[in-house]
Amino acid sequence: MRGVTATDTHCPYCALQCGMTLTPEIPRVRLEPRDFPVNRGGLCAKGFTAADLLDHRDRLLHPLVRKVPGDRTSPFREATWDEALSQTEEQIRTAQERHGRNSVGVFGGGGLTNEKAYALGKFARVTLKSASIDYNGRFCMSSAATAANRTLGVDRGLPFPLEDVAHAKTVLLVGANPADAMPPSMQYLDTGRENGARHIVIDPRRTNTAAGAHLHLQPLPGTDLALANGLLHIAIREGHIDEAYIRDRTTGFDAVKNATNSYWPDRVERMTGVPENRLRETVRLLATQGPAMILTARGAEQHSNGTDTAQAYLNLALALGLVGRPFSGYGTITGQGNGQGGREHGQKADQLPGYRKLDDPEARKHVAKVWGIDPDELPGPGQSAYEMLDQLGGKVRVLMVLASNIAVSAPNSNRILEKLKSLDFLVVSDIFASETAELADVVLPTAQWAEEEGTMTNLEGRVIRRKRALAPPPEVRTDLEMLADLSRRLGRAESSDPRTVFEELRRASAGGIADYAGITYERIEKENGVFWPCPAEDHPGTPRLFADNFPTKDGRAAMRAVIHRDPAEMPDRTFPYVLTTGRNMQQYQSGNQTRRVKALNVALPEPRAEIHPDLARRHGINDGDLVELRSRRGVAVLRARLSDGIRPDTVFAPFHWPGANALTNPALDPHSRMPAFKACAVAISRHERGTD
Numbered sequence: 001m002r003g004v005t006a007t008d009t010h011c012p013y014c015a016l017q018c019g020m021t022l023t024p025e026i027p028r029v030r031l032e033p034r035d036f037p038v039n040r041g042g043l044c045a046k047g048f049t050a051a052d053l054l055d056h057r058d059r060l061l062h063p064l065v066r067k068v069p070g071d072r073t074s075p076f077r078e079a080t081w082d083e084a085l086s087q088t089e090e091q092i093r094t095a096q097e098r099h100g101r102n103s104v105g106v107f108g109g110g111g112l113t114n115e116k117a118y119a120l121g122k123f124a125r126v127t128l129k130s131a132s133i134d135y136n137g138r139f140c141m142s143s144a145a146t147a148a149n150r151t152l153g154v155d156r157g158l159p160f161p162l163e164d165v166a167h168a169k170t171v172l173l174v175g176a177n178p179a180d181a182m183p184p185s186m187q188y189l190d191t192g193r194e195n196g197a198r199h200i201v202i203d204p205r206r207t208n209t210a211a212g213a214h215l216h217l218q219p220l221p222g223t224d225l226a227l228a229n230g231l232l233h234i235a236i237r238e239g240h241i242d243e244a245y246i247r248d249r250t251t252g253f254d255a256v257k258n259a260t261n262s263y264w265p266d267r268v269e270r271m272t273g274v275p276e277n278r279l280r281e282t283v284r285l286l287a288t289q290g291p292a293m294i295l296t297a298r299g300a301e302q303h304s305n306g307t308d309t310a311q312a313y314l315n316l317a318l319a320l321g322l323v324g325r326p327f328s329g330y331g332t333i334t335g336q337g338n339g340q341g342g343r344e345h346g347q348k349a350d351q352l353p354g355y356r357k358l359d360d361p362e363a364r365k366h367v368a369k370v371w372g373i374d375p376d377e378l379p380g381p382g383q384s385a386y387e388m389l390d391q392l393g394g395k396v397r398v399l400m401v402l403a404s405n406i407a408v409s410a411p412n413s414n415r416i417l418e419k420l421k422s423l424d425f426l427v428v429s430d431i432f433a434s435e436t437a438e439l440a441d442v443v444l445p446t447a448q449w450a451e452e453e454g455t456m457t458n459l460e461g462r463v464i465r466r467k468r469a470l471a472p473p474p475e476v477r478t479d480l481e482m483l484a485d486l487s488r489r490l491g492r493a494e495s496s497d498p499r500t501v502f503e504e505l506r507r508a509s510a511g512g513i514a515d516y517a518g519i520t521y522e523r524i525e526k527e528n529g530v531f532w533p534c535p536a537e538d539h540p541g542t543p544r545l546f547a548d549n550f551p552t553k554d555g556r557a558a559m560r561a562v563i564h565r566d567p568a569e570m571p572d573r574t575f576p577y578v579l580t581t582g583r584n585m586q587q588y589q590s591g592n593q594t595r596r597v598k599a600l601n602v603a604l605p606e607p608r609a610e611i612h613p614d615l616a617r618r619h620g621i622n623d624g625d626l627v628e629l630r631s632r633r634g635v636a637v638l639r640a641r642l643s644d645g646i647r648p649d650t651v652f653a654p655f656h657w658p659g660a661n662a663l664t665n666p667a668l669d670p671h672s673r674m675p676a677f678k679a680c681a682v683a684i685s686r687h688e689r690g691t692d
């Protein structure tokens with residue numbers, strides 16, 4: 001037993017950040033759901049079993065180095081922190097002397113607390129003086145974030161508390177499957193439905209979310225932009241748009257209107273596969289039932305046109321006058337535990353704390369002052385996640401990875417594996433030896449959620465507290481402690497105390513878009529979290545945005561005309577089907593955590609490719625057979641799960657195990673640099689070994 005009293009904290013996994021209570025007891029910790037505004041006592045299977053990993057036998061308990069330094073084929077051996085960090089320090093110095101500052105790269109994660117994300121960004125820019133930093137949120141939220149920033153002037157996933165969803169009369173969910181991705185959030189949709197709300201789900205699969213909806217539109221993956229423009233076309237033709245709102249609160253509508261002119265319903269039906277009458281019914285519900293919301297998630301966003309697709313739905317919401325109205329609006333459902341805060345405080349290639357831009361002279365001045373350096377010492381913007389990974393072994397020679405398992409979760413993983421192997425030196429900080437850690441020179445064992453203090457910002461923009469219930473095992477450190485030690489070795493003193501780091505973050509973010517200046521650990525505790533922006537301690541925080549204006553230069557939302565582009569890779573004779581990828585309820589992300597939880601692994605032990613029975617029949621595939629999926633980049637063998645809920649031209653594969661990303665296309669969205677995880681061309685065949 002490593003502690004004594006009950007501690008109120010939050011789930012380590014997704015952005016819902018469900019409240020839970022931990023009570024140390026023999027032989028392990030008791031985990032109970034807690035009544036917090038987002039989950040109101042609910043938890044999903046992942047949350048319920050989260051404590052199983054605290055004392056898991058696979059846990060990394062000591063730093064690891066290679067028996068033969070420099071030889072990544074030699075086995076790992078346990079090492080002291082001093083040994084592991086000395087090796088790291090030496091490699092960083094050597095690479096920077098030989099190849100310049102930017103040759104040392106940092107890759108972060110949206111699961112890191114605000115304090116750690118902030119410290120990591122500062123470590124790269126100030127200690128390493130390197131521009132080479134980005135993080136896994138580039139693969140997650142970047143398209144919707146880019147669209148929201150350019151149109152609304154701010155990117156806060158939900159600009160209203162989640163409970164507002166229960167009061168909307170119509171909810172359009174585009175490429176979102178919260179029934180599996182955030183089960184406790186379904187209570188708000190259920191309450192809405194009980195009170196007469198109508199829900200529409202746009203998804204190539206009949207998911208659990210779609211099954212409960214009033215309408216399910218089943219487009220070909222990658223055609224959501226055409227669909228949105230088609231909906232707006234109908235809304236304009238049928239007189240459903242809100243002209244006063246458009247005039248008073250937006251700019252750019254005329255161009256948007258022109259751009260949607262040619263999206264006639266019959267053409268959109270041909271492009272997307274969604275029948276015309278369903279398009280009309282969707283518009284009618286959005287425009288005439290009272291408060292309405294449009295929510296997008298990764299299904300719409302993880303495309304080579306993801307930014308413009310999010311934009312098209314934002315245009316629709318604005319034209320209908322929804323944004324800023326009670327129980328209405330546009331939002332995007334953030335994914336990782338700190339997916340929101342993780343994209344605000346500087347681990348993004350182009351960013352400084354407070355959601356400031358690294359190329360903005362005023363922002364550089366403000367942050368440099370807090371950091372006690374000259375603004376000219378700050379590097380400029382670096383490259384996006386995939387672009388940086390694609391450069392490994394070339395421009396970037398040493399890489400530090402915190403809180404991401406890129407060997408499994410990055411697109412085109414065969415290439416990424418080769419690139420990781422071509423590094424001079426790889427350092428990975430994790431809880432378990434992930435597929436990425438297995439390739440490293442040095443592995444650093446890090447504390448888990450229940451063993452550290454910090455703040456997280458959930459999908460609503462609510463800043464909450466993660467609290468320490470137990471001490472970490474003796475040789476395990478928090479990432480803040482690790483970064484402070486490494487920083488000191490490289491000549492710069494930094495704090496390893498979360499509160500001290502948060503106080504500095506408050507000052508660095510002050511006056512920025514994501515302003516945390518008025519948020520304190522005590523307030524978070526007292527007020528069930530505080531919504532940013534919160535510029536002063538006597539400011540109440542901002543649960544709802546946009547009621548009066550938008551934080552753009554002219555106070556209006558800047559609509560932008562967007563037109564459909566086909567996915568970067570279309571089916572052809574050799575690769576005739578579309579592969580899309582995503583999540584299953586029982587596993588989380590690359591699976592490095594949840595694949596080790598017994599109850600989850602019993603429930604879902606292996607990946608299943610979802611295939612329509614008609615498509616399966618054509619290739620002689622039965623339910624449970626092993627099938628081989630092939631794309632231009634790789635091969636994956638998965639067991640088939642036949643389902644008439646998926647389009648017959650589309651295959652779905654989860655990415656919680658190595659495999660799916662051997663197939664995916666790293667074609668990047670030109671604005672957000674998001675890869676096309678949700679559409680590539682594949683061939684399918686029954687695997688030779690059949691049912692094995």
Ligand SMILES: Nc1nc2c(c(=O)[nH]1)N[C@H]1C(S)=C(S)[C@@H](COP(=O)(O)OP(=O)(O)OC[C@H]3O[C@@H](n4cnc5c(=O)[nH]c(N)nc54)[C@H](O)[C@@H]3O)O[C@H]1N2
Nearest residue numbers: 175176177181221222297298299335336582583585588589
């Ligand atoms: N169980 C579980 N929950 C999670 C996670 C997890 O790994 N496991 N991860 C968390 C994270 S980081 C995130 S980002 C969220 C993601 O949450 P979601 O975005 O809801 O999850 P996904 O399964 O990636 O994608 C949602 C749906 O998009 C559909 N889709 C695929 N292609 C298209 C398309 O072209 N158009 C449309 N309209 N739909 C399409 C898929 O069929 C899928 O049902 O979940 C969070 N919650």
Ligand SMILES: Nc1nc2c(c(=O)[nH]1)N[C@H]1C(S)=C(S)[C@@H](COP(=O)(O)OP(=O)(O)OC[C@H]3O[C@@H](n4cnc5c(=O)[nH]c(N)nc54)[C@H](O)[C@@H]3O)O[C@H]1N2
Nearest residue numbers: 136139140403404405409429430581582589590592655677
């Ligand atoms: N094909 C396909 N690929 C995808 C997606 C998809 O839909 N399809 N989705 C993308 C999305 S939305 C996301 S968010 C990414 C996620 O993909 P990853 O970035 O790989 O996410 P995780 O598997 O959560 O990796 C987090 C790692 O950090 C460790 N960890 C947890 N907490 C901490 C901590 O505090 N410190 C440190 N140092 N380590 C910690 C965990 O054990 C785990 O190994 O995948 C992307 N990849």
Ligand code: SF4
Nearest residue numbers: 011014017018044047
């Ligand atoms: S929905 Fe998300 S935050 Fe809630 S218990 Fe499940 S994984 Fe944890």
Ligand SMILES: [Mo]
Nearest residue numbers: 140141335336
């Ligand atoms: Mo994500």
